[in-house]
Amino acid sequence: MDKKTILLVEDNTDDEVLTIHALKESNVPNEVVVARDGVEALDYLFGKGSYSSRDASVMPDLILLDLKLPWINGLEVLQRIRADERTKLLPVVILTSSKEESDLIQSYKLGANSYIRKTVDFVQFRDAIQQLGLYWLVLNVAPPKVGVA
Amino acid sequence: MTIRKKTLIIFGITLSTLLAIMYWTHSLSLSTSYAIFSFLAFGVGFLALFLLIIDKLVLSRLRHLSKTISNIGISGDISKRVSIKGKDELSDLGAAINRMLMELQDSQNNLRMSEEKNRAILDAMPDTICQFKKDGTLEGYKPVKGEDLPFLVTEPVGKKIRELMPLKQPERAKNHMQQALQTGEIQVFDYSILRGDGWHNYEARMVKSGKDLVLTIVRDNTEQKQAEAALIKEKEEVEKRTHQLQIYINELEAFAYSVSHDLRAPLRSIDGFSQMLFEHYNDKLDDEGKSYLQRVRSASQRMAELIDDLINLSRVTRSEMRYETVDLSALARTITMELQQSQPERDVEFTIATGLVAKGDAHLLRVALKNLLDNAWKFSRKQASARIKFGYAETNGQSAYFVRDNGVGFDMAYANKLFGAFQRLHSPDEFEGSGIGLATVQRIIHRHGGKIWAESAVGQGATFYFTL
Numbered sequence: 138m139d140k141k142t143i144l145l146v147e148d149n150t151d152d153e154v155l156t157i158h159a160l161k162e163s164n165v166p167n168e169v170v171v172a173r174d175g176v177e178a179l180d181y182l183f184g185k186g187s188y189s190s191r192d193a194s195v196m197p198d199l200i201l202l203d204l205k206l207p208w209i210n211g212l213e214v215l216q217r218i219r220a221d222e223r224t225k226l227l228p229v230v231i232l233t234s235s236k237e238e239s240d241l242i243q244s245y246k247l248g249a250n251s252y253i254r255k256t257v258d259f260v261q262f263r264d265a266i267q268q269l270g271l272y273w274l275v276l277n278v279a280p281p282k283v284g285v286a
Numbered sequence: 287m288t289i290r291k292k293t294l295i296i297f298g299i300t301l302s303t304l305l306a307i308m309y310w311t312h313s314l315s316l317s318t319s320y321a322i323f324s325f326l327a328f329g330v331g332f333l334a335l336f337l338l339i340i341d342k343l344v345l346s347r348l349r350h351l352s353k354t355i356s357n358i359g360i361s362g363d364i365s366k367r368v369s370i371k372g373k374d375e376l377s378d379l380g381a382a383i384n385r386m387l388m389e390l391q392d393s394q395n396n397l398r399m400s401e402e403k404n405r406a407i408l409d410a411m412p413d414t415i416c417q418f419k420k421d422g423t424l425e426g427y428k429p430v431k432g433e434d435l436p437f438l439v440t441e442p443v444g445k446k447i448r449e450l451m452p453l454k455q456p457e458r459a460k461n462h463m464q465q466a467l468q469t470g471e472i473q474v475f476d477y478s479i480l481r482g483d484g485w486h487n488y489e490a491r492m493v494k495s496g497k498d499l500v501l502t503i504v505r506d507n508t509e510q511k512q513a514e515a516a517l518i519k520e521k522e523e524v525e526k527r528t529h530q531l532q533i534y535i536n537e538l539e540a541f542a543y544s545v546s547h548d549l550r551a552p553l554r555s556i557d558g559f560s561q562m563l564f565e566h567y568n569d570k571l572d573d574e575g576k577s578y579l580q581r582v583r584s585a586s587q588r589m590a591e592l593i594d595d596l597i598n599l600s601r602v603t604r605s606e607m608r609y610e611t612v613d614l615s616a617l618a619r620t621i622t623m624e625l626q627q628s629q630p631e632r633d634v635e636f637t638i639a640t641g642l643v644a645k646g647d648a649h650l651l652r653v654a655l656k657n658l659l660d661n662a663w664k665f666s667r668k669q670a671s672a673r674i675k676f677g678y679a680e681t682n683g684q685s686a687y688f689v690r691d692n693g694v695g696f697d698m699a700y701a702n703k704l705f706g707a708f709q710r711l712h713s714p715d716e717f718e719g720s721g722i723g724l725a726t727v728q729r730i731i732h733r734h735g736g737k738i739w740a741e742s743a744v745g746q747g748a749t750f751y752f753t754l
Contacts, residue, residue: 149551149555151551151552151554151555151558151559152551152554152555155554155555155558155559155562158562205547205548233547234546234547234548234550234551234554235543235546235547236546236594236597237543237546255550255551255554256554256590257550257553257554257557257586257587257589257590258557258583258587258590259554259557259558259560259561259562259583260561262554262558
């Protein structure tokens with residue numbers, strides 16, 4: 138099985154460690170790229186800033202997006218992803234602590250593919266991460282690659 | 287010339303004619319003369335008698351009529367009546383005159399009453415009514431009883447507008463007067479005069495009341511203006527407070543959002559790393575160490591629940607109410623079914639009254655009913671055969687919905703603490719819970735304008751009543 142790339146947009150390093158750990162323990166071979174804020178996430182996707190040397194024609198297979206991020210928040214990142222031809226079809230899963238109805242509605246309105254709430258209970262959290270990895274990277278048929286490739 | 291005189295002239299003419307005839311007849315034979323003379327003398331006598339009768343029957347009455355009417359004319363007293371005796375054209379004439387007089391008197395009475403009414407209306411009006419000539423001269427006015435004149439001077443008649451009000455106000459007044467004369471439309475403007483007790487504000491309404499005349503109605507609206515100013519100030523104050531409150535609410539929402547988001551993250555770290563420690567360093571930990579880690583985990587999870595409950599409680603107050611008809615019976619059936627499925631091993635008898643509907647927010651009512659039924663489920667778990675009932679009944683003269691269980695109940699001495707946030711009437715080891723459930727229920731019931739209260743005794747079960 139090919140290694141799939143996951144872009145994890147997460148500013149909390151603890152959550153980052155826990156998420157990567159959960160993914161590592163799953164049976165899905167994957168490589169996680171971490172962006173610690175919205176700007177970095179967009180730089181990575183579009184090959185700008187510190188990622189200007191990256192081959193921007195290669196897109197991640199899945200984006201795990203936190204909502205509360207410094208500078209550019211998750212909803213804004215999602216909006217830009219959906220607004221760009223190169224990234225508009227990428228599967229984006231919102232991974233957040235927020236239970237606010239407004240966040241939920243906004244996320245789906247802006248085109249999120251899924252909305253997962255991070256539980257405090259780590260066992261449940263790990264289950265959720267592993268299931269979503271299995272679902273989005275293995276079971277789900279990804280959209281055809283678009284853009285410059 | 288009076289009628290009597292005219293009659294006398296006729297008589298005189300007749301007499302002189304008689305004398306002429308006498309002169310003419312003296313050339314005739316004596317017997318013929320005598321015959322003619324006798325005839326004429328008789329004629330004259332008859333005429334005199336006739337005149338006497340005419341005078342009695344007609345002329346004196348006519349004189350009386352004329353005198354009475356002339357008296358009425360002189361005195362102007364139309365309450366007097368003419369009296370013509372008899373039953374002929376003359377008495378008819380008298381009656382007709384009397385009718386005329388009566389009608390005249392009626393119409394005069396009406397006119398007087400209407401004038402009195404108009405005067406009363408004018409007197410009762412809290413306005414000074416003035417008449418201005420085109421050139422701005424005050425012709426006359428009707429003041430308001432007990433009030434100062436709305437002018438600078440106390441003798442305003444004959445004065446020009448520029449002498450009646452201070453500063454540049456007369457110019458404006460004259461402009462409005464011109465407008466009123468040109469357009470025929472009412473012109474309204476305000477002006478003010480400084481008096482001993484401060485500035486008085488007047489509202490003047492000008493309307494054309496004839497060629498080159500302007501009727502002006504002036505009212506002292508100082509109090510009204512002051513009240514308006516006070517109201518505006520108060521409104522501004524309220525707006526300011528509302529604005530501040532909105533800021534507080536926004537801050538509170540941001541706080542609640544932050545709590546729900548930021549407080550959970552460290553808890554997840556505590557729980558997650560405890561679990562990783564437990565799993566990956568299992569062989570390095572003895573049983574005591576493992577149990578400590580379990581305690582850390584359960585404490586962090588409990589805190590997460592507390593945070594969730596708090597957020598729910600604040601959301602109950604923050605969320606907008608959406609009123610609709612809610613089938614409480616159906617709601618209760620769904621909730622109890624979920625409870626039964628969560629612990630199928632428990633033997634609980636549910637009795638749910640049918641057809642209970644209420645107007646309210648479906649989501650909030652579900653939260654309230656779920657909390658009450660959850661409690662009934664929780665506190666009756668030590669009963670071998672638990673019974674939980676949802677219904678509608680009259681208690682203490684009031685109809686209310688109720689949720690009843692036959693569980694452990696509580697001591698009524700602590701009933702006042704029942705609905706406070708974080709208040710618990712059982713130890714957490716005995717019954718789990720955050721102590722926020724009933725506080726949430728109470729907020730929901732209050733938001734619906736209802737009441738909630740409970741009746742219980744230790745070991746006797748509990749009944750929670752609520753109205754909507």
